[in-house]
Amino acid sequence: MKEVDKIFNSFLKDSIFTNKFILQTHYIPETIHHREKEITQLASIIAPALRMEKISNLFLYGKTGTGKTLSILYLRDQLLNKSKQQNKSLTIEYINCKLKKVADTEYRILSELIRKLGGNVPSTGLPTDSVYTKFIELLESRPQVFIIILDEIDHIVQKISDNFLYNLTRLNSELNKAQISIIGISNDLTFLDNLDPRVKSSLSEEEVVFSPYNAVQLQDILRERSKKAFKSGVISEGVIEKCAAYAAREHGDARRALDLLRISGEIAERDRDKKIVIEHIDKANEKMERDKILDIVETEPKQFQLTLLAIINLIDSKKYDKIFTGEVYEHYQQLCQKISFETLTQRRVGDIIAEFDMLGIINAKVVSKGRYGRMREIKLAVNQNIIEKIKKILYDSLNLN
DNA sequence: AGGTATTCACATGAAACTATTCTCTGAGTTAGG
């Protein structure tokens, strides 16, 4: 027990972090660098809310990790502070539409909103229109400005048509005392184009575009945050630059840069190193990549896992690194029999293979072998040591051996 | 030799089926007046 204590103590004492939370993505710093232009633009759009006027519906878009959510949440806090001083009734709710089971249907979003307004919806459900009336009643209970931030708004549209958004934008005409506005956030740049024109025009009364950070800007951000997150002198020369460079390669994703730095720190800590060096970043990068893939593999349904296992086994047992659809299906059938699982049709397995291709775990391209048919040529797209881990996960999850 | 035609082994699409999950209804329960 003494040993354990020692380890814990040394961890406490030698931690290279002072506050790891600062590197996390939910953290909102007091100042946001290199987004001044966007923030002032946003501020002038939403400022009328302080005078209890309806603000224009607003639409933000830009790639992931460009600070959209961060900026709007920052402004929300500022605005709420101000309005509290002024004693104005202003509510801003943030909903992430991507979260499954919370906000991925019209009904769920509404009931979530109602809950946030202080009402409640029975868990067994109500008709959608009565949820609407309830929502409206709650809004009308007192004069107020209500702003809804819908993050990843593209998700709801592809799941539940744009009717919902249309209804929301139309809601104002039914309200007397309250005002409602919508702020949509999306990282799909083409999202607006395949929207119903009526919705499009009312939703994007104002638009703000967030462009990616470049490497220099990323460096500033990282430096600023690492000053508070790490003890001084922990980061060696070139580390920040390298993190920024990695992330800049991925369309300037600041979230990724921060994750990279944080994980590098964790790795350094685990290795009992006092400093973060460049090698740690490489390790972190690899780890992130690996974790992402392993996570996908683990959460995939059994039939998908079986298909993947069939592919991996086949490639293992053969000398070549490419195999074809037919072989995969044959081996897949054998596997199914072995663990007495029902086999899917070849049609479906073909689709599953295509999905793994999309996920980037395998490379599958359609080739024609002339007289000998047309099929997908399949290769693994990840390196050997990850494959070993994938195999382990698959064997575990399928109870093989 | 050069040009079609055929053929293979799936790919790709659409419609139909099914098992889950959601949404909604109306009866029963609670509680406020």
Add this chain to the structure above:
DNA sequence: TAACTCAGAGAATAGTTTCATGTGAATACCTGT
């Protein structure tokens, strides 16, 4: 009597199967020199 609960009916959805059609190029088969 209005408001809430809740089980179960009915609708919507995701995952599959069935049926049908499409594809690219190696090979087979002509054709005329």
